[in-house]
Amino acid sequence: MSNQEGVTQGDTNFAIQAIDLNAYYGTFKAVNSVNLSIKRNIVTAFIGPSGCGKSTLLRCFNRMNDLIPNFEAKGTVLFENANIYGPTVDSTEIRYRVGMVFQKPNPFPKSIYENVAFGLKINGYKGDLEEAVEQSLRKAALWDEVKDRLKKSALELSGGQQQRLCIARALAVEPEVILMDEPASALDPIGTIAIEELIRELVDDVTIVIVTHNMQQAARVSDETAFLMTGEDRAGYLVEFGDTNKMFTDPENQKTEEYITGRFS
Amino acid sequence: MQTHNKQKFDRRINNRKTTGVVLNVILIITLVIALTGLIALLAEVLIKGLPWVSKNLIVNYPSRHPEQAGLLAALMGTVWVMACTATISIPIGVGAAVYLEEYAPKNWFTKLIEVNISNLAGVPSIVYGLLGLALFVQILALGRSVLAGALTMSLLILPIIILTSREAIKSIPTTYREAAFALGATRWEVVSNVILPSAFPGILTGTILAMSRAIGESAPMIAISALVYLTFVPSGPMDRFTVLPIQIFNWVSRPQEGFRGIAAGGIVILLAVLFIMNAVAVYLRIKYQRRSNE
Numbered sequence: 001m002s003n004q005e006g007v008t009q010g011d012t013n014f015a016i017q018a019i020d021l022n023a024y025y026g027t028f029k030a031v032n033s034v035n036l037s038i039k040r041n042i043v044t045a046f047i048g049p050s051g052c053g054k055s056t057l058l059r060c061f062n063r064m065n066d067l068i069p070n071f072e073a074k075g076t077v078l079f080e081n082a083n084i085y086g087p088t089v090d091s092t093e094i095r096y097r098v099g100m101v102f103q104k105p106n107p108f109p110k111s112i113y114e115n116v117a118f119g120l121k122i123n124g125y126k127g128d129l130e131e132a133v134e135q136s137l138r139k140a141a142l143w144d145e146v147k148d149r150l151k152k153s154a155l156e157l158s159g160g161q162q163q164r165l166c167i168a169r170a171l172a173v174e175p176e177v178i179l180m181d182e183p184a185s186a187l188d189p190i191g192t193i194a195i196e197e198l199i200r201e202l203v204d205d206v207t208i209v210i211v212t213h214n215m216q217q218a219a220r221v222s223d224e225t226a227f228l229m230t231g232e233d234r235a236g237y238l239v240e241f242g243d244t245n246k247m248f249t250d251p252e253n254q255k256t257e258e259y260i261t262g263r264f265s
Numbered sequence: 266m267q268t269h270n271k272q273k274f275d276r277r278i279n280n281r282k283t284t285g286v287v288l289n290v291i292l293i294i295t296l297v298i299a300l301t302g303l304i305a306l307l308a309e310v311l312i313k314g315l316p317w318v319s320k321n322l323i324v325n326y327p328s329r330h331p332e333q334a335g336l337l338a339a340l341m342g343t344v345w346v347m348a349c350t351a352t353i354s355i356p357i358g359v360g361a362a363v364y365l366e367e368y369a370p371k372n373w374f375t376k377l378i379e380v381n382i383s384n385l386a387g388v389p390s391i392v393y394g395l396l397g398l399a400l401f402v403q404i405l406a407l408g409r410s411v412l413a414g415a416l417t418m419s420l421l422i423l424p425i426i427i428l429t430s431r432e433a434i435k436s437i438p439t440t441y442r443e444a445a446f447a448l449g450a451t452r453w454e455v456v457s458n459v460i461l462p463s464a465f466p467g468i469l470t471g472t473i474l475a476m477s478r479a480i481g482e483s484a485p486m487i488a489i490s491a492l493v494y495l496t497f498v499p500s501g502p503m504d505r506f507t508v509l510p511i512q513i514f515n516w517v518s519r520p521q522e523g524f525r526g527i528a529a530g531g532i533v534i535l536l537a538v539l540f541i542m543n544a545v546a547v548y549l550r551i552k553y554q555r556r557s558n559e
Contacts, residue, residue, distance in 0.1 A: 062447065064443065064446065064447065067443070067446060069371055092446075092449045092450065092451050093449070095447050095449045095450075096448065096449025097449075099447060099448070100443075100447035102440060102444065102447075106438070106441060106443065106444045107444075108441060108444065108445075108459060108463075109441075109463055110462075118445070118458070119449065119450075122448065122449065122450050122454050122458065123448075123449055166444070169444070169448065170447070170448070173448060173449065
């Protein structure tokens, strides 16, 4: 599927669908008319050179860009068949259901326990808090490493552990989608592998969209890949989107092939 | 390689090292000068004042005889004014800082407000005293009361509290905000659960600095109260009052030698109060930082 084919609206196989999505920082257009559909329970990777708008596009999916002054999104992002940029939509509701993990591990300066419990508490979780925290830490493959020091500061953990804690924190509120913005770029190779393995385990329960600079990483973890590039107007656009194996072995677009093989200017 | 380098670079390594050593010495001298002034001041006050620091000084009211004079009224007045000032200025100052940093749109109007808050921090304190006299004492008819004094002091230190609280809030990494928002937190939840707890030590430091300035201010209190001979302790915010700096100023200006000594004793008490306030702040900050890191 390429971006020219458009998007079939309201298909329940898709977790998120962008339809003619444009993003602006003030007068600067960062994302130019992107159409793409993210399938449920797979990993979708966004790749492309720096400044191609892949992070901006990702942050359109949970309205994280709303926090940036002068940002404006035009177009449609369908989540559960409703436009998340619709006039009556509450952005906190979107962010509660579409979680996010950031480039740099950003645990709160609180205890490990409080970090995971944070989202549960503010969203009024009615069940057993301790049980939910344990389950989230287990899902993030961190429980065994931290179970004896849940009351210790999260900042004492290693970078890789902090990032898994952030994933546990995001998982705790049971989001349907988790957006990951270069989640391993600040980690060492061992931490990176742990995150990649975790992503593959999590995808059975949750849809994952990951932005990465690392093409090997995209090839390793993702099922589908979107390749974005900067157009002549400096706005990012979608060049090619489809099955990861096919894109890395037999891309349709000349530019994709050049980028993947490293012959990119 | 070596000959190549020698031809191309004149590294003057000895000159550069000498510059470093000279600057190092100059910096140490500036530190010594600053510290000498402070130590000399403290020594002078302690040598002259300590003999006068006694139970009498603390439990007695002012008297014509230096041996019997005490500053109970002024000490309690200072405690009352500071307690009321803190109650008034901290919520307002921190609230204004939170609004400016977290809620206010970034436009020319908020810029204008920000610049003017910085300007207000530099306005001489007597101006606030006259404003307090006109606004609180006369227009609002609060009289020359503890409350009027505390409101005036609040005006004086609000700019400092707002500025330092804003700096403390600004220093909280954006990533904390993003993390909380990404979990579906509302703006208020982000502020109350993440921003304020993290900024608390910084806000506390700024507040104590502001209070330390207020406790030593005499000009605005002279404009409002000017009472020096007070033989009762304020029992409520509407009572008349005097404060330590006014009492000390009064004693210093008396001709008898004994009052100079007791003034020095008063300064020792004032410094002690200041020291206790700062110690409490440091204790709270350390305790709070440890708890938030656990």
